[in-house]
Each structure stands twice: as C-alpha cells, then as structure tokens.
Amino acid sequence: MTIVLGVLCGALLGVVVLFARDRARLLERLSDADTHIAQLESDLDAALRPPPPANTAERAVRRVIRTASKVRSHGITGLIQSTVGELQTWASDAERADILNMAASDGTVTLFFSDIEDSTPLNDRLGDTTWVKVLAAHDRVLRNRIERYRGQVVKTAGDGFMVAFRDTEAACRAALGIQRDLPRDLTLRRHGPILVRIGIHTGQVVARDGDYFGRNVAMAARVADLAHGGEILASDAVREALDDDTALTLVERDTVELKGLTGEHVVWQILPPAS
Template structure:
C-alpha cells in the first residue's frame, strides 16, 4: 500500500511540474501576443493619424478649420464654447491683456456677435477659392470699423466674430457702419449679396485668459441668432446703456424667449439716423 501511495505521489509531482511548465509557457506566449497586438494598434494609429502641423501657419490653419466647422454645426453660439486651450491660441499675451481691459471696473462690457447669413450654401455656391476672397473682404470691412470704434476682437471662427467694446454706443455705431460698408465693398458686391447679422448686448461678464464667460455672453449670442442678414439687433440692456443723444435709432421688437435664458426679453432693431 505504501508503494502504491509513493507511486501516486510521484505521478502527482510530475503532473504538477508539467502543468506549471506548460502554464508558464502559455503565459509567455500570451504576453508576446499582447505585445504584438499593442504594437500593431500603435502602428495603425500612427498610420491613420494626420501628421502634426509643421509650423505655426499650419497650426493656425487647422485651428481655423476646426472653428469654422464648429460654427457651421452649432451656429454663432459655438463661439462661446471654446476651451481655454483654444482661447490661448486665438490671442497673443498683449491681445489678451487688451481684451481684459475692455471691461469696466464692475465687469461690464458691451459684446458684439456677428456672422454671415447662410454661409454654408454660399460657400458651396461660390467654391472654396472664391469663398476665401469673400471672407477676406468681409473681415477687412469688420476689422476697419471695429478698430475705428476702439473695439477689441475677442475671437473669430470662420465667418463669426465676437468683439468687445468699452461702451454701448461705440458698439452700435460700429455695427451700423459695418452694415453700411459691406454692400460698398467691390469683392462683396461682385459675389454677393453677402448679408451679415449682428447682435449686441451689455452686461457684466467673467473675464479669464483673454475671453469672457457667463450669462451675458450667451445673451449676446442669442440676440445675434435672432437677427436676419443685414440686421443689427440689440438687447434692452444696450438701450438702457445708451445716452439720450446717441446717434442711433432703436425700434422695439416684440418680446421674445431666448433659449436657455428664463423669461421674455425685449429686443430692439438698430437703425442709422435719417440724414
């Protein structure tokens, strides 16, 4: 009996040793297979991933393409959804300082949002090459008047602009001047009509990293979304901020609801005074 037990024990030891050896071999094979799979995934990812931008110009082009896509997908309100990393790319240190200095000591600033009405079908109709010329002419008209009235471009995305002004009248006069000059531009007249919608709102904002955040930023974007091409709309806060002798005419619209903002809001159409 003892002999039988001894033989059984020896056999068990042999089986256990063999099992351990096979298990170790299988684990090594599995580890090798996992390594190969990881390497293949890495190679595939590298092959499919576009090469990084080689210089600052390439990086800027990619940022513009991403931003234009965001505006087309989400409308002008997409301008208020940039990440802090995006904001750092839009403005230099000096520009960010200028942007922050636009707000009064209580954080009040007048914000101006604009974009081209039906820009996507316009782009399709004109083709990319001509569309680039149209955008350049559009930007030139806007920036000329923004600079004239001491506004500061916070950021742009495709054909959309977000601009800060120190006072409401300057923002209103810049907007009216832009609407006056757009049809006069030779390039825009040739390929137009190019109709721009503009919304203006005054309120307190939160400033950070060269950008503005908060409810009043959303309010300005919502007002712009209400405008038709060629129109300038302003919130009731803008009307209250204007002096009685301001060189603008305001026509009251019906009160409206604005997405994400409770209650009804009075909106005014901004017109140039009769000459």
C-alpha cells in the same frame, strides 16, 4: 616565464589602448552623424513649415483658412463654446490683456456677436476657393470698423465674431458702419449679397484668460441669433446704457423668449440715421 607574461601583458595593454582609441573615434563619428541628421531634420522642418505671416491681412487669411471648416457646424452660439486653448491660438498675450481691460471695474462690457447669414449654402454655391476670399474680405471690413471704434476681437470661428467694447454707443456705431461698408467692398459685391446679422448686449461678465464667460455672454449670442441678415439687434440693456441724447435710432421689436434664459426680453433694432 616572467618574460613571456610580460610580453603578453604588454600586447594585451596595446590591444586595450587600440580598442579604446577606436571606440572613441566610433563614438565621435556617431555623434557627428547624429548632429548631421538633426541638422537635416531641422532644415526639412523649416522647408515644410509655412513662413510667418508678413502682415495683418495675411494673418487674417491664415485664420480664415484654419477655421473655415467650423462654419458648417458652429454658428454664433457655437462661438461662445470655444475652449480657452482655441482662443490662445488667436490672441497674443498683449491682445488677451487688452480684451480683459475692455470690461469696467464691475465687469460690465458691451458684447457684439456677428455671423454671415446662410453661410453654408453660400460656401456651397461659391466653392471653397472663392469662399475663402469672401471670408477674408468680410474679416477685413469687420476688423477695420472694430478697430476704428476701439473694440477688441475676443475670438472668431469661421465667419463668426465675438467682440468686446468698453463703450455701448461705440459698439452700435461700429455695427452700423459694418453694415454700411459690407455692400461697398468690391469682393463682397462681386459674390454677394453677403448679409451679416449682428447682436449687441451690455452686462456684467466673468473675465478669465482673455475670454468672457457668464449669462450675459449667452444673452448677446442669443440676441444675434434672432437677427436676419443685414439687421442689428440690441437688448434692452443696450438701450438703457445709451445716453438720452444719442443720435442712434432704436425701434422696439417684439418681446421674446431666449433659449436657455429665463423670462421675456425686449429686443430693439438699431437703424441707420435717416438720410
């Protein structure tokens, strides 16, 4: 009887050992399969994901494509209502730091808002493919002048730009340069006229996470809303911030009320120097 029990125990032990060995092999095969599947998923994701933009122009086109749909529902005023999360998709950490550094120690900064006049009918007339090319050319012209005068793009939405300048006169000269360069661009000439309206205001703002907030941000946007295509309008605060010996030409427009802002406001048109 003892012998029989010993034989049975030995056989059972052998079965357990074989089962454990087979289980280990099965788990190893499953692990290899999971690894293989994960690698396939990674390769598929890499194949479907668009390559990173190679240069500034390509990044600009990507931005245009992603936001062109906002043009129909967001004008200049809509631009100031963008969330911080949206902003972070445009600006790197370094860019956000540069934006915050544009304001003086007391929070004063010159803000520039712009957009294309009648952009929705233009989009409809040109079609989406051509419209994207037009926006890319428009984007290139604006960014070249903004960079030349040391401005920082705070955020964009479709054809709308919000830009910060440390120097008020630099903001005005950048705007004049933009209005001068737009008709010279071959793409814009071919599909134009592409008329941009610009508004500029100087004042104290609240800076946070690479964005600006406060009454003066709204003021700058409202001034831009008053402009017609091809015009540059500025608030009275801009005129006061300019040096007395500036070569810029400012012509007083009507005193106006600005939606959502109390009181009446003097608005000035900035004109190119006489030739």
